Amino acid sequence: MNRTGMAVWSGGLKDGKGWLSTESxxxxxxxxxxxxxxxxxxxxxxxxxxxxxxAGCFTMDLSGRLGAVGMKPEEIRTTSTLTMEKTDKGFSITKIHLDVLARIQGGDADAFQTAVKQAKEGCPVSRLLNAEISVTAQLNEK
Structure with missing residues (x-):
């Protein structure tokens, strides 16, 4: 499977401008x-x-892992906060924090936290990134 994106840039770094497009x-x-x-x-x-x-990759991965242990989320809401800092190598993405709120009727808190940990480590975007990834996850039962 391949996915494509395109970037076009005109001008210098600070005075230039560009646009991004995706296959979809x-x-x-x-x-x-x-x-x-x-x-x-x-x-x-x-x-x-x-x-x-x-956020999208993690949330889909978490949904799949929850389904595998019999929990069907009504909603999973993930906010991803990316930190970019100037390092000795130039600007680098150093951290990403995922803040997760899930509504699952009759959800098991321990199984939920296990699935969160597995999704954090296993989603394809997490595996791509060379940054510290942290998660705060809250399960709200209805």
């Missing part, structure tokens, strides 16, 4: 720039896309 057209010439990445400019940036991808 979810992003279609979506603007990005230095100010969107390092300041409060409009448009997207690679780091927020990685954060969203990680």
């Amino acid at each position: 057209k979810t992003l279609s010439e979506t603007p990005y720039s230095f100010s969107a990445r390092f300041k409060d400019g409009s448009g997207t940036n690679p780091e927020e896309l990685i954060a969203a991808a990680h």
Whole structure:
């Protein structure tokens, strides 16, 4: 399976601008720039896309693991907070924290936390990233 994305950039690093597109057209010439990445400019940036991808991947993986132990989530809501810092190698993504809130009627708290740990370590985006990944997960039973 292959997935594609495209980036186009015109100009210098700080005064230039670009756009991003995805095969699915979810992003279609979506603007990005230095100010969107390092300041409060409009448009997207690679780091927020990685954060969203990680939240999505983790959440789907967690749902599958919960289903395997007989728990069907009504909703799993994951917020991914990515930290980028200047290191001796330049800017690096150093941390990602996943904040998870799940609603599962009759959910087993221990099985839930085990599935969270397994999803954190096993989702494909987690395995791709070379960053410290932490999770805070809360199970709300109805």
